[in-house]
Amino acid sequence: MLLKLENVSKGFGKPGDPGFQPVLDHLSMEVSYGEHIAILGPSGSGKTTLLNLIGGMDHPDTGSVQFNGKDITGYSRQEMDRFRNQSIGFVFQFHHLLPQCTLMENILVPTLVERDKSLRAEKIDRAGALMNRVGIWEYRNKFPGKLSGGECQRAAVVRAMINNPALLLADEPTGALDSENVERMADLLLELNSEDGLTLLLVTHSASLAKRMGKTLELRKGNLEQI
Ligand SMILES: Nc1ncnc2c1ncn2[C@@H]1O[C@H](COP(=O)(O)OP(=O)(O)OP(=O)(O)O)[C@@H](O)[C@H]1O
Ligand SMILES: [Mg+2]
Secondary structure: OOEEEEEEEEEEOOOOOOOOEEEEEEEEEEEOOOOEEEEEOOOOOOHHHHHHHHOOOOOOOEEEEEEOOEEHHHOOHHHHHHHHHHHEEEEOOOOOOOOOOOHHHHHHHHHOOOOOHHHHHHHHHHHHHHHHHOOOHHHOOOOHHHOOHHHHHHHHHHHHHOOOOOEEEEEOOOOOOOHHHHHHHHHHHHHHHHHHOOEEEEEOOOHHHHHHOOEEEEEEOOEEEEO
16 A cells, blocks of 8 residues: 555644634545546645645644555654655645746756766656656746746646656646646656556546546545545
């Protein structure tokens, strides 16, 4: 099992206070190696909150998140940083590219900790190949402010995959793409899934992207249901 969540609860505010807002309620889920899963759910249902817990960007109030059999909720800051850099690719809901860096530089940010020159050269090749596959190679030297939302979004997906993560967590990775580019993105993600065994967990409002995934779950009232 690649990922296992057991009885995860998360809310915002102080438990017991009148302003406390429960979001996830004793949620459990299991994700096997190589699965591809779409997560649907209304706005405010907790989809981003759930991805943040899995990616170690936030802590659950109760329950555990296990990755490869290890409970990540007890990781130190340093262990968490290493785990995220090496094992998780994260595509944020709003792409979070650095405006002062070109697309290529943005994509290479997660590789900066790599000291080995030949491994770094491999990553640069990988960046080029992936950019080509989603159609943004020609924009590699442009700055995000001069590009469309869809072009930036495709760069954010490439950046998330640059270190060959075991798990891609993507928060609406195609929200800014037209239908042709949604299909192209789905093609790339599923090819990486079958070539490299990349496990996919995608939050999406796109019915066509969800349809391409092997399983669809819906987040509702703090819990996941298979649909
Ligand atoms: N840092 C925070 N502090 C307080 N409340 C928060 C925080 N983050 C999220 N929330 C609340 O938790 C609930 C779930 O938010 P979340 O962002 O996970 O929803 P979502 O399913 O991703 O929605 P969307 O589809 O609009 O992106 C919302 O009601 C939101 O207002
Ligand atoms: Mg969200």
